[in-house]
Structures are given as C-alpha cells and as structure tokens.
Amino acid sequence: MTTERRVPAADADERTMLEGWLDFHRQTLAWKCAGLTDEQLRTAAVPPSELSLLGLVRHMADVERAWFRRVLVDDDPGPIFYSEADPDGEFHLTDADTWEQADTAWQEEIAVARRNAAGFALDDLSKGHSRHAGGPVSLRWIYTHMIEEYARHNGHADLIRERLDGATGD
Template sequence: MTETRADPRTDPPPRGSERATLLGFLTYQRQTLALKCSGLNHSALMSRSVPPSTLSLIGLVRHLSDIERFWIRRALSGSTDAPLYWCEDSPDIDFVFPCVPEQAEAEALLVRSSMDAWESEMAYSDAVLSHVGLDDAVSAGRHGVLSVRWILTHLIEEYARHNGHADLLRECIDG
C-alpha cells in the first residue's frame, strides 16, 4: 500500500470576509507552486520538459517573483525598484537562463537565489497587503487606475494559470 502524505496547503476560509478569502486564495496558490517545486533538485527545477520551450519550474518561480514585484512593490507601493528578471527588450527573460548540467554549483546558486527572491517578494507583498484597503486604488501605468481588490484577484489568476503549467512540468519530471 502506498502511503499518502497530507496536503500541506492551507485552504482559504470557507466563510471568511472578502479580504480573508482573497488573501486565503493567494496563499493557497503560492503554496501550490511551492508544493510543485518541493522535493526536486536544482537540475529538475531548471529542466525544460517540453523542448524547445524555455518553460521550467524555476522559470515560473522567477516569473511570479516579478509579477508580485510589479503589482505590489511597484504599482501599489510606488517603488522604483527595477524588475528582478523582466526587461522590455526580452520580456521572457525570467524563463531564459543558462542550463549547463556540468555546472551544478552554478545551477544550485541560480535556483537558491531565485527561490530566495520569490520568498522575499511574497514577504514584501504580505506586509503591504496587511495594511491597505481593498477599495484603495493606484495608477498602474498602461493598466489604468486599479483597486487593491483587482490587483489581488489578478495575482490569484496569475498563480492559478501558472500552477497549471507547473502541474504539467511536474508530471514530465516525475514520469
């Protein structure tokens, strides 16, 4: 008989306030990506399971780090901090990185720094989101003026969509 592990994710509150529900779903989606990345070595996290696509689990982590950074640090907080990976000349750069199996130490460093950056962006986001109202609104460049509610919903949507990619990547890795 195969032993099944308990799901480590926290379910959103079934009858919580709007704020608690939105934050609960954001946490759940973040935990889902972390779960998809768990138990894998750096080579597996960097593997591109469907060549010639550059999509990988660590690429998703890097992409979502910049998503949180843009929407919370830059749009909501007004920071001028540059994106971590994204640039206008190469918008998919978060998925493009050297993949050289014989350089295991460099791969391990890239994975660790990417995971650390993601954790840092999530912590920053959580700190900001803890003291803003859902009806607060900010100008988000070409996106116009948006409420915190819209930003939270968009973050949940981004994670949910990319967690679908993570499911497929993890299936390819696990066989």
C-alpha cells in the same frame, strides 16, 4: 521540503478569503517545486518551450514585485530576472541559476507584497498605474488578478512536474 497548503475557511470575510486563496496558490507553486534538484527545476517543459519550474518561480517573483510594488505603492525598484534587453529573461536559465536564488527572491517579494497590501483597504486604488487596466486599480483587483496569474501558472507547473517525475495532484 514539505509544503503545507491551507484552503481558506469557507465562511471567511472577503479580504481573508482573497489573501487565503492567493497564499494557497503561492503554496501550490512551492509544492510543485518541492523535492526536485536544480537540474530538474531548470528542465524545460517540452521543446521548443523554455518554460520550467525554476523559470515560473523567477517569473512569479517579478510578478509579485510588479503588482505589489510598482502598481500598488508606485515603487519601481526594477525587475529581478528580466530586462528591457531580455523581456523573457526569467525563463532564460543558465547553470548558475539556482532554486535557492529564485526562492529567496520570490519569498522576499511575497513578504513585501504582504506588508504593502496591509496598508490598503480592498477598495483603495493603487498609487501606481496598471498597463492592463489603463490606470489605478483596487487592491481587490490586484488580489483577483494575482490569484488568476498563479492559477494559470500552477496548471503549467502541474504538467511540468508530471513530465519530470510522474507526480500529480491538485
């Protein structure tokens, strides 16, 4: 799999810039996972951590769902990979968990995120509430938070990938 990352144009308007950087970070996580086997993708960073590339993708599928469904449009279909009984379930992998399953869920949530965000202006407040902010947040806030979330986890992904096969890159 080849993953193309596109840096947003330096003179883009604010929304295009925010959406572009969010997509860039989504593409970066996919790039960090490219070309690895399911076994490699399930490999934890370093004991005792359960952090793995597959876990990160599952986590980001649930994060996309939470912000662009639950918070933005007040639609709560529930989590994909975690539960109340296992709040870190996205990181608790079994041999049955596959890249195909995780990537499909992640890509579906990204598609829903794009559709839901298209109905909001940057200053529009969410219909649902954010626990982080204590109430509704603007689409601008969600975009900025999602860029931060991906950037942080892409740092994790970079270190995990380097440990797996020595591959590095920004």
